[in-house]
Amino acid sequence: MRLKGQTWEFQAKPRILASATVVGPEEGQGPLASDFDYIYDNLEINEKTWEKAERKLLEQASQLAVVKAGLTKEKIQFFVGGDLMNQIISSTFAARTLGAPYLGVFGACSTSMESLALAALLVDSGAAELVLAGTTSHNCTAEKQFRYPTEYGSQKPPTAQYTVTGSGCGIVGKKGNGPVIARATIGRVMDLGIKDPFNMGAAMAPAAADTIEAHFRDTGLTPGHYDLVVTGDLASVGLPIAKELLQKAGVRMEQTKFGDCGLMVYDMQKQTYVRAGGSGCGCSAVVTYGHLLKKMTNKELKKVLVVATGALLSPLSYQQGESIPCIAHAVALEMED
Amino acid sequence: MPASTKKGNKFSLDNLSSQEYKSIAQKHEPKRSIFKNCILAFLIGGAICLLGQAIQQAFMALFDMSTQEASSPTVAVLIIISVILTSCGVYDKFAQVAGAGTAVPVTGFANSMCSAALEHKAEGYVLGVGANMFKLAGSVIVFGTVAAFFVGLVYAIFGLEGVHHQ
DSSP states (O other): OEEETTEEEOSSOOEEEEEEEEEOHHHHTSTTGGGOSEEOSSTTTTSSSHHHHHHHHHHHHHHHHHHHTTOOGGGOOEEEEEESSGGGHHHHHHHHHHOSOEEEOOOGGGHHHHHHHHHHHHHHTTSOSOEEEEEEEOHHHHHHHHSSOTTOOOOOOTTOOEEOOEEEEEEEESSSSSOEEEEEEOOOOBOOSOOOTTOHHHHHHHHHHHHHHHHHHHHOOOGGGOSEEEESSOHHHHHHHHHHHHHHTTOOGGGSEEEEHHHHSSOTTTOGGGTTOEESHHHHHHIIIIIIHHHHHTTSOSEEEEEEEEEOOOHHHHHTTOOOOEEEEEEEEEOOO | OOHHHHTTOOOOGGGOOHHHHHHHHHHTSOOOOHHHHHHHHHHHHHHHHHHHHHHHHHHHHHHOOOHHHHHHHHHHHHHHHHHHHHHTTOHHHHHHHHTHHHHSSHHHHHHHHHHHHHHGGGGOIIIIIIHHTTTTHHHHHHHHHHHHHHHHHHHHHHTOOOOOOO
16 A cells, blocks of 8 residues: 555555445435345334344345355454444444454444445455445434434425435455455545534535545546546535535546435435435445446446545534534545456 | 635635635525425414314314313314324425424424334333433423513513403
8 A cells, every 4th residue: 555645545456346235215216226236115124223224234235245245254354334323333233243353433424435445455455355344324313313303393404415224335355356446535524614414515515625636636646537526425515515616626527527426316306305415324335335336347437436425423513503524535446457 | 706716825625714615605505495485384384273273163063162171172183183194204294395384383392292202212111202202392391481481470570460361
């Protein structure tokens, strides 16, 4: 690994050997439905509590990823994962089921790429041969913990986002044909004073812009190097803000396609209840591990930069009037010829 | 436009003040349709009150009750309707359109208690349902009582006796 600024350039070609995604019914009605491995037809995920449902999504996605890689779970040397719940409890329970040595990480919705970057670093440095990275979120656990009870009748403003019910996992190793994790840029915490938890897109946009700018500054690449750059969950409010910030900073994003997982996972015309778009750990995880990896394997995309964004707030911090600290981590995935 | 670009300095996220950023961000935020929300809240809230009035009239006509006698069972019926709609997962979808129209009437109060009770049943009846049922409704009761105290104080000081009109 070579360190340039805040970017790791991996030398040993860590790859995603296999990945799996499990989602809820609303994601199953979205345009990416055919890219997911398993779609539940009920939000309860056949469980008694929302928390158990969220955990089950991760347990199943991790098991599926192991099976798809042609491995057994005993072969997984480390599991790097996290989620949005207090004390990242969903990942911990899933790690209990998996039984592998576990590194719990928290980066809010950026956890998907934070865990993947760390998994790649472990493999690249020779600290491990097979590492599972994964994350999960559930719409109702997030509502319950961060907002109001799920059935409470509150009017959501048009800037509000909808937490994705879903889990995505990837297995990182060296041997295989999957996309190479070429480099990763670790973000720093950005906070430009947005306090409204119903406007996460605006809160997170500076973090995304900062990490993208750092990525191109560190690597010397231009946005045109990638076929696609996607942010995690900036949605319809945050993405145009990030575009404007990057344009002002002189990063020429018009050279590439610049999208957002939160705008891809739902049908924005029909599923209007998602308001500004999707969010949550599961959002960038299911889009990356489901949709994008499939497109890469089919050679429709060769080089993709995923910039997962996270709002690192707690229910207490915003009730006490604090602004929302945000972060973004970028991982570059590249198919070899 | 942010001040930094006017001065001709190179744009940098590190030099961007919170005020400058807010002016950039606000341009991209969809407008909240306050007028439309007010009209919908008025119509739907009004419709709920009209339903309440109809229920009250029905109690008075069918059970030969006075206006005051009919008021408690009327509220109870509205609460039951709200609890059923909440439990079926409909009330919150309705509220997205109605806003204050479904939050202000007694049905909104019932919804806040019922939704909290449903949500926290997973943590048991004592630590879950019991402890969380008033999570949202609690502030309504606290500030309602405080407001009532001050209104009572005004009545006491200015000698306006609260006469109940029958």
